[in-house]
Amino acid sequence: MIHLKNIEKVYRTSTIETVALTKVNLHIRAGEFVSIMGPSGCGKSTLLNLMGLLDTPSAGQVEIGGQAVTQYRDKELAQLRNQNIGFIFQSFHLINDLSILDNVEIPLLYRKGDTTGASRRQLAQEALAKVGLSHRTKHFPGQLSGGQKQRVAIARAIVGQPSIILADEPTGNLDSAMGNEIMNILQHLNTEGSTIIMVTHDEAMAKKTHRLVRLFDGAMVGDSVLVMSDK
Template identity: 45%
Template sequence: MYRLTNVRKTYRQKQRTVTALTDVDLTIPQGQMVAVQGPTGGGKSTLLQMLGALDRPTSGSVELGEHDVATLGDRALTAVRATEIGFVFQSFNLIPTLTALENVETAFAGALANRSRAEIRQRAADALREVGLGERLDHLPAELSGGQQQRVAIARALVKNPSVLLADEPTGALDEGTRDEIMGLIERQWQDRGLTVVVVTHDSWVARRAERRLYLESGQVREAR
């Protein structure tokens, strides 16, 4: 699914150059669930941006299937994000003025906007039922618990049937019991759909749920024991 070759990413910060990733070589097979750990500032967010086609490397290649993120134009990158990749974030990133159903429907903007209104609404409702929120379709985010809001976010990420799910600290804002429920939900979706899943986390319990663990420090990736 992913092949990163000699990936290097640098940024200009005031009067100096900051290196976020250094000569990263990494392969993630289709259908694998991977956890990425490491200290703050070690490059985890930058790596996730590369995998999510949100940024291009300074040098090297980032291949997602047949696409090379390093060479795609902006329109092509947008299409890849819209059709291939689902995102889940620690802060849920729900629109507060939209219902759970309407938040999930936002996944069909841009490259997927050619679906009919009826199809979009049906798929969004089905996705919410799949994550256990069939009775909460018309609730606003403020009327939902943190765990329920993350379920809405997961439904939004998966409603378009992506190949990849990228989760950035998906349980970081949740209590321990809700954390377990959300990770169980992600695992079930991974197994049932054959998704490639990459989870960035500081929580070793969450990391141990993955079949493969990576450690990222000072811009360099290694396999974690």
């Protein structure tokens, strides 16, 4: 599903060179729920961005679904991202001036082949139903709690029915009860077939996934199976 081979990522300015990732080799199989942990600044979000095709490695190769994408042009990367990957962020990234339904619809606006507003609206309504927010479609982000905002963000991530969901600290801004609700939704999406990779600082949340990858100073220092996936 996702294969990273000898990945390195170096950020350079005229005076400073910062190594974010070094010699990372990681294979994530279809249907897995993988958590990534490590101290702040160890490269977790950089790794997630590379898997999400939001950034490119300085060296090494990224494969998505058997396709080597390192040499893809920006337009090709954008199309592959839109068709195959859903993103969930710690800070939600909702547009306050749009209704919940409109927020969820946004990824579909960039899809070729989705010809009617009615079909996009139907898919957005179905995604909101999956996260238990059918009754909030006309509300705006400012009218929701943090947990509800994150559920909207999940609905937006899954509206295009991607095979891969990347979640960067999806419970980081929530209390433990709301965090557990979000994890329950992610676990359910995983049982339905989504491959999920989640960055987290929370050991308890990580233990709810199938596999735990640990990073330190840009290098993988651990990769352990927690629960066997039946995918």
